[in-house]
Amino acid sequence: MNSQASCYCPVAAEAETIRPYSFSVFKSVNEISSFLWDNHIPAGNMLMTHDYLKLIEETHGNTMAFRYVQVKHNDTTVGTIYFQIVKFESAQLINYFPQGDSFFLNALRNVSSVLLNRINLKMLVSGNVFMTGENGYYFSAAIDKATRAKLLRKAIRTVMDNDKAIKAVLISDLYAPKTEFDEGFKPCGYNEITVESDMSIALKPKWATFDDYLNALTSKYRVRAKKVFALCNENNVVCKELNAEAVAANEQRLYELYNKVMANADFKLAVLSKDYFRKQKQQLPDNYRVFAYFKDGVMLGFISAFVNGKKIEVHYTGMDHEICKPIHLYQHMMYDMIKLGIETRVARLHFGRTAPEIKSTIGAVPSPMYGYLKHRNPLFNFFVAKPYTANLKPKQYTFRNPFK
Secondary structure, eight states, X not given: OOTTTTOSSOHHHHHHHTTTEEEEEESSGGGSOHHHHHXXXXXXXXGGSHHHHHHHHHHHTTTOEEEEEEEEETTEEEEEEEEEEEEEEGGGGGGGSXXXXXXXXXXXXXXXXXXXXXXXXXXXXXXXXXXTTOOOEEEOTTSOHHHHHHHHHHHHHHHHHTOTTEEEEEEEEEESSOOGGGTTTTTTTOEEEEEEEEEEEEOOTTOOSHHHHHHHBOHHHHHHHHHHHHHHHHTTEEEEEEOHHHHHHTHHHHHHXXXXXXXXXXXXSOOOOTTXXXXXXXXXXXXXXXXXXXXXXXXXXXXXXXEETTEEEEEEEEEOHHHHTTTTHHHHHHHHHHXXXXXXXXXXXXXXXXXXXXXXXTTOEEEEEEEEEEESSHHHIIIIIHHHHHHOOOXXXXXXXXXX
């Protein structure tokens, strides 16, 4: 099946508008000049640099594959696109299927569960599945949004034409509202999906200390915050920031606690390698921060974060839920991230998608996100993928406003 036959859109007309552009596909970042790649990455975005992608490739090359695309216009590189190829287990989607008391809905859910359990495939994902909001493509400022989308779709067709084992593609973590970038995806057979919102908080410049933040809360939430800290103090829980040597020394425990959290995740496209935390800390000792919580010398949990320019990306956590839940350790971690943000004078903290209700109680607000999914087979895409993606919705949560 050629790329034109597999796309429900005016491919010929679209191809004509991007005819001056050429595409080079690489399987390893080592095949690409670091200067040419990094030249198109916005300043301060360390999570798309040549060095960072090399680390991802080195630590996860045995569980996923990668594709790097350079887009040229008249022999000048004008864009870079990053893809990860992962094994997609469709059974996870049942967690997002509508639930209800009706016989019809329950029957449909049961049938869907059986069907989804049989669908496992190689999926091409735009961006980095380990980060929220990183969709993996950057272009020269002169290229408008509609053309960027055409170039992205062309890059996807090029990669998939060269690897028939890839059965589907996911473009995720797009932030609302939609723009002219989105206009061509549905006509091209892509199915829109709704994903969980990214929870983030804007740190006010007047918050010079954590006490300033606490004073901005209503009495109810200020009392709650103090209770969280008191519980940890009463239980002799101590927070320590880990340097590179300490991360290496605690590598096994960090991975155990990380896996305890991942075991409860509704949906995951990939799992971190055991050596990721150690190698990440070694590569970015000042920008990758790891905080661990100990009781009687035993690590109960940890949280990690990237200080990335004027924002902090709260990364993975790990904890023993049975021990940590009674003392509200997770919420303690969230407050500690706000402390870190105030101390480093960043403008915003991104907390990602998990546990949105708890994050809203500390002041984080949701940023709606969506994406596009498409299967290679047009019939499967239309009769299976399209109706299922239309019915898959994230869980509904009650968000709080803790501020005065």
